[in-house]
Amino acid sequence: MEPGLRRRLLGYAEAVGLSRYRGLLVLHSAEPGRAAEELVELLGGSGGCIAAAPRRLLPSCPGGCRCVSPGGFQGALGQEARLVVIATDGLLRPNLVAGLAGAVSAGGLLAVTAPPLDRWSPGPAGGAGGYRRYLLDALRRAPVVLWADADTGRVYAERRPRGRAGEWRLGSRGYRPRHAVPRALLGLAVTPSQARALDAFAGFLSGRQRSFLVTGDRGRGKSFLLGLAAVLAVRRGALGEAVAVAPEPAGLTSFFEGLVRGLDALRVRHRVRRRGGDVVAVTGPWFRVAYQPVDSAKPAAFLVVDEAGAVGVARLRRLSWRSGRVLVATTIHGYEGSGRVFAHMVGEVLPRPLASVELAEPVRYPPGDPLEEWVNETFMLRPDPEPPGPEGELVYEQVPAEKLASEPRLLRAVYSLLALAHYRGEPDYLLVLLESRTHTVHVLRSGGSIVAVADVGLEDWGQPEEGRLGLTLLSLQAEGAEGLRAARVVRIAVHPGLQRRGLGTRLLGYVEEWARSRGVDLVTAVFGRHDVLGFWLRAGYTPFYVSPRFNRYTGEKNIGVAKPLTAAGRRVLEEAARELRLRLLFSAHSVYRDLAAEKIAALLRALPSVEPAIGLTPGQKRRLCMHLRGLAEAEQALDALYLAAAIALSRREAAEGLGERRLLLAVARLLQGKPPDEAAEIAGIPVGQLPGELRGLAEFLADAAGVVCG
Ligand SMILES: CC(=O)SCCNC(=O)CCNC(=O)[C@H](O)C(C)(C)COP(=O)(O)OP(=O)(O)OC[C@H]1O[C@@H](n2cnc3c(N)ncnc32)[C@H](O)[C@@H]1OP(=O)(O)O
Numbered sequence: 001m002e003p004g005l006r007r008r009l010l011g012y013a014e015a016v017g018l019s020r021y022r023g024l025l026v027l028h029s030a031e032p033g034r035a036a037e038e039l040v041e042l043l044g045g046s047g048g049c050i051a052a053a054p055r056r057l058l059p060s061c062p063g064g065c066r067c068v069s070p071g072g073f074q075g076a077l078g079q080e081a082r083l084v085v086i087a088t089d090g091l092l093r094p095n096l097v098a099g100l101a102g103a104v105s106a107g108g109l110l111a112v113t114a115p116p117l118d119r120w121s122p123g124p125a126g127g128a129g130g131y132r133r134y135l136l137d138a139l140r141r142a143p144v145v146l147w148a149d150a151d152t153g154r155v156y157a158e159r160r161p162r163g164r165a166g167e168w169r170l171g172s173r174g175y176r177p178r179h180a181v182p183r184a185l186l187g188l189a190v191t192p193s194q195a196r197a198l199d200a201f202a203g204f205l206s207g208r209q210r211s212f213l214v215t216g217d218r219g220r221g222k223s224f225l226l227g228l229a230a231v232l233a234v235r236r237g238a239l240g241e242a243v244a245v246a247p248e249p250a251g252l253t254s255f256f257e258g259l260v261r262g263l264d265a266l267r268v269r270h271r272v273r274r275r276g277g278d279v280v281a282v283t284g285p286w287f288r289v290a291y292q293p294v295d296s297a298k299p300a301a302f303l304v305v306d307e308a309g310a311v312g313v314a315r316l317r318r319l320s321w322r323s324g325r326v327l328v329a330t331t332i333h334g335y336e337g338s339g340r341v342f343a344h345m346v347g348e349v350l351p352r353p354l355a356s357v358e359l360a361e362p363v364r365y366p367p368g369d370p371l372e373e374w375v376n377e378t379f380m381l382r383p384d385p386e387p388p389g390p391e392g393e394l395v396y397e398q399v400p401a402e403k404l405a406s407e408p409r410l411l412r413a414v415y416s417l418l419a420l421a422h423y424r425g426e427p428d429y430l431l432v433l434l435e436s437r438t439h440t441v442h443v444l445r446s447g448g449s450i451v452a453v454a455d456v457g458l459e460d461w462g463q464p465e466e467g468r469l470g471l472t473l474l475s476l477q478a479e480g481a482e483g484l485r486a487a488r489v490v491r492i493a494v495h496p497g498l499q500r501r502g503l504g505t506r507l508l509g510y511v512e513e514w515a516r517s518r519g520v521d522l523v524t525a526v527f528g529r530h531d532v533l534g535f536w537l538r539a540g541y542t543p544f545y546v547s548p549r550f551n552r553y554t555g556e557k558n559i560g561v562a563k564p565l566t567a568a569g570r571r572v573l574e575e576a577a578r579e580l581r582l583r584l585l586f587s588a589h590s591v592y593r594d595l596a597a598e599k600i601a602a603l604l605r606a607l608p609s610v611e612p613a614i615g616l617t618p619g620q621k622r623r624l625c626m627h628l629r630g631l632a633e634a635e636q637a638l639d640a641l642y643l644a645a646a647i648a649l650s651r652r653e654a655a656e657g658l659g660e661r662r663l664l665l666a667v668a669r670l671l672q673g674k675p676p677d678e679a680a681e682i683a684g685i686p687v688g689q690l691p692g693e694l695r696g697l698a699e700f701l702a703d704a705a706g707v708v709c710g
């Protein structure tokens with residue numbers, strides 16, 4: 001490193017260290033790995049170091065550092081370090097920077113070493129280049145930064161922190177709990193909100209609520225707090241057997257740390273069991289808290305979920321409803337972009353009554369930290385849409401990636417709306433918007449504000465599989481999809497304050513016009529939140545696919561819908577839609593048994609008719625007729641009733657003609673094979689009336705299936 005720069009760097013690091021705020025350091029060099037090593041030698045002395053780099057750049061890990069690969073950086077997130085270095089010879093993923101920034105402790109530096117500025121392209125190979133422009137602009141605006149070329153000593157920007165954070169670890173001092181919380185435990189809280197949350201949990205333990213939800217941005221001490229809360233539960237005798245669920249034990253480091261520190265503080269005897277260095281269980285005379293992996297976790301009398309995002313909504317719902325009391329944390333804003341949509345879904349699925357608290361202050365660095373602000377701003381970690389301005393004339397336009405790259409306010413407006421359309425938006429989505437050559441952003445503006453956005457990807461068979469999801473799913477369902485081109489609406493969203501006024505449909509209309517002008521065969525969409533199915537159906541889209549598997553995060557099964565724009569598109573879509581009807585009729589009792597009967601009913605009303613190659617045997621007809629005459633219970637003829645339902649409901653008109661209650665009964669009891677009481681509840685019928693209702697249904701089905709009783 002150039003000697004003048006070396007001195008400047010030491011001065012910068014010292015100023016940042018004294019301020020207690022955190023700073024950014026970007027060094028360009030023809031040898032980014034070498035520059036990272038020098039940096040560690042120079043600064044990595046105390047306070048720990050984390051280095052993320054591909055092996056070719058850092059073949060051996062610099063002394064004193066913990067090294068992680070750029071793709072596996074999540075393992076380092078529980079740690080903290082005064083120096084976090086990312087070395088790259090090109091790609092600098094938003095997820096990586098945003099994720100590792102959270103591990104930098106107070107007074108420390110987040111450093112990036114990269115190729116010389118004129119040669120560096122931080123986006124993916126073959127990308128459009130918008131990310132480079134965006135990122136360099138963001139560096140120019142960074143409030144605390146040293147940005148230089150390590151080989152030449154040239155400094156592009158230097159800004160040191162203004163002022164000092166002073167004493168920011170307020171802890172619980174002065175906090176007066178409303179409930180009984182042992183002072184020694186409260187004393188372990190390092191922020192006012194941790195103290196408040198512990199107090200709220202004490203109230204929870206005395207009350208009748210079942211779920212306690214802790215929300216907050218990354219690094220707010222949520223996991224540690226869950227550990228302290230578990231100690232309180234142990235102390236009150238409210239925790240005997242507890243299960244703590246995470247993908248791997250390392251994910252529970254802070255939780256177990258809080259638990260052990262709390263037990264020590266209250267002098268509760270306990271034993272710690274470790275596996276490969278990680279704590280996996282803590283046991284005491286009357287309690288046991290044990291780790292269980294997400295995939296095989298069982299419900300428990302006391303369930304702890306340290307990060308709901310790692311478990312997924314579907315599993316969380318299943319586990320929590322069969323557990324006793326539930327203690328859950330979820331990250332609102334973090335590199336993994338769990339987001340408000342996801343946090344809201346978590347709150348919705350937890351057993352009620354529910355208590356929730358939000359942790360506000362960071363624990364590793366002072367509030368108002370400039371690096372956190374810069375990372376949040378640059379990588380859109382707080383994508384909350386601004387209120388729209390006064391209404392004006394609606395204007396449609398397409399926004400090119402270059403424009404998004406050069407207008408951060410526009411990018412923010414677009415990104416924050418699109419984040420609403422995804423339960424788990426990640427910062428890496430910026431690469432899609434700024435770098436993709438196949439995506440186009442379409443917007444509706446009103447009076448200067450962006451009120452609706454769609455991100456649309458053009459798909460054809462020349463693309464890798466992940467670039468043609470709609471077409472791939474279509475080809476599973478129908479012959480001939482291989483020759484088609486499609487435009488997939490990857491995300492569409494309308495400003496929350498302006499939904500259900502026709503804006504989404506209007507924007508979709510423009511997107512379809514645009515797609516037609518591009519010679520595309522179909523417009524498709526694939527989504528996991530079923531509450532928007534009605535929107536797509538109303539806009540004239542035909543469902544063609546329902547995933548047999550649950551989407552890990554939404555707990556729903558992805559649905560694919562499409563609208564044809566050409567004759568070839570129409571042919572393939574119709575076949576795919578008919579196949580879907582058959583799959584629903586004949587797999588409703590297996591892979592679609594967990595699908596809400598209402599959804600199946602809605603799909604059966606929307607999908608085209610089919611000719612199922614099945615019929616009733618003479619014996620089945622005889623038993624069905626005996627049931628109709630009141631000579632046999634429905635259960636004696638359930639096979640015949642099932643076949644009659646499948647034949648009758650292969651016609652769309654039958655699904656439309658049955659009426660809501662009977663259609664739901666046919667779906668839940670006959671196609672899905674749900675037990676009588678459950679089917680009656682789904683159809684909204686008192687269980688006592690079920691036999692009569694079933695007979696009425698059987699008459700309709702027999703008639704529609706062409707069964708004539710002599
Ligand atoms: C691929 C994907 O991105 S799927 C994810 C879609 N995006 C989201 O979930 C983000 C949050 N939601 C939104 O942004 C919007 O509500 C959208 C995009 C789903 C719909 O846009 P809007 O402007 O609200 O819908 P619009 O007013 O055009 O709706 C037309 C009709 O569709 C139906 N519809 C619209 N939204 C819904 C809904 N959430 N549930 C059921 N039906 C709906 C209604 O029949 C509606 O007519 P009505 O209001 O007279 O009853």
Ligand SMILES: Nc1ncnc2c1ncn2[C@@H]1O[C@H](COP(=O)(O)OP(=O)(O)OP(=O)(O)O)[C@@H](O)[C@H]1O
Pocket residue numbers: 077078079080102188189190191194216217218219220221222223224225254255257331363364
């Ligand atoms: N009260 C506390 N006393 C000591 N250390 C704490 C305390 N609270 C949190 N920490 C430490 O601060 C760091 C961040 O806390 P924690 O992991 O609980 O945060 P989080 O909100 O769950 O966020 P993340 O998602 O970053 O893990 C951890 O190293 C944790 O051990």
